Amino acid sequence: MxxxxxxxxxxxxxxxxxxxxxxxxxxxxxxxxxxxxxxxxxxxxxxxxxxxxxxxxxxxxxxxxxxxxxxxxxxxxAGSRLALRGDWLFSAMYLNELLVRLLHRHDPHPRLFAAYSNALTELAAEGAVEAPLRRFELVLLDELGYSFSLAEDGLSGEGLEAEGWYHYHPDHGLVTGLPGSDPARPAYAGADLLALARGEFEGPASTAARRLLRQVLTQHLGDAPLKSRDLFRRRHPGAGEDR
CATH class of the missing domain: 2.40.50.140 (Nucleic acid-binding proteins)
Known part of the structure; x- marks a missing residue:
């Protein structure tokens, strides 16, 4: 070869x-x-x-x-090395760790490669990190065959309601649920999920996006913690577990 x-x-x-x-x-x-x-x-x-x-x-x-x-x-x-620092560097390290942990070897993903390149370029611009990370995570899940609808109930096929509450189910995606504070079964507001479906990853829905995609990715990453996430928490001790 x-x-x-x-x-x-x-x-x-x-x-x-x-x-x-x-x-x-x-x-x-x-x-x-x-x-x-x-x-x-x-x-x-x-x-x-x-x-x-x-x-x-x-x-x-x-x-x-x-x-x-x-x-x-x-x-x-093929171009200049991107100058990444601070939170943007930790975010780029997070992308690399996801790829190392989740991609099978010798499995081509040209769409994911383009999404990765675009995410790095956005992070190097030192703007908000939420949108580049969330867009990349969604492309990654789709490329790996783990995508789910952000606008429909995975069991009924009906559209989500802004006033409703939903849980993530590994086999069905988003399913109708009840509000609550059970960390083992987080609930997400329909209004936030519909905002995510429209690509609105900044603003009021950003916390829901981060929590949801972290929950989904954890299903596939296993128990070993992400080193990039630990580094971020050391830099921001009060950031909590959602980051």
Whole structure:
């Protein structure tokens, strides 16, 4: 297998042997895969590849190999590395962690790749983080086959009512429920859900969007906590568990 200059982003990297790196990358046409970059940490007259092999930088990667782990053979920048800092950096790290945890290897997701690139660009602009994250999460769920309607009751098929209350069910999506404070079965106001269905992720419905999508993603992430979420809570001790 030989792939030439594939659009890609690095999701995670770790040292390997004396001077190499193992890269977890997300490619436009080949999905998530692992590459070994031989000698990437070794300095040479032409400079180190390490300067290019950074997260949040659009790259063109060439690689080859027959085994599960391919060998990186060429790397070129496809644009400037996005300058992310503070909460926007933690949010971008969260996106990377979702992709590493939830994507199967060698499963192409070109639509998700575009959504990821767009989310990074929005975060780099240092605006509100809610809308970029929520839009990406919804595309991710749809690409993985876990999408559900934000405007219809998953059992009856009837449209949600603004005055109603709804719970999330793993097999049916949103179903009619009752208001309450049971953390094991959160309730969501119909008005908030309908706002989300219209793409309104900022403002009054933002808390409901964050809580709902966190509940849904937790079903698929398992029990291991997200490191990016822990880092955010350390930065904002009073932010609570919803972030």
């Amino acid at each position: 030989r792939v030439h200059l594939q659009p890609a982003y690095i999701l995670h990297s770790r040292p390997y042997r004396d001077s190499s790196l193992i890269l977890d990358v997300f490619c436009a046409e080949h999905g998530r895969l692992s590459l070994v970059s031989k000698g990437a940490r070794r300095r040479s007259k032409g400079g180190s590849k390490l300067a290019l092999l950074q997260a949040f930088a659009p790259l063109l990667l060439s690689f080859s190999g027959r085994s599960e782990m391919k060998t990186l053979t060429q790397v070129e920048p």
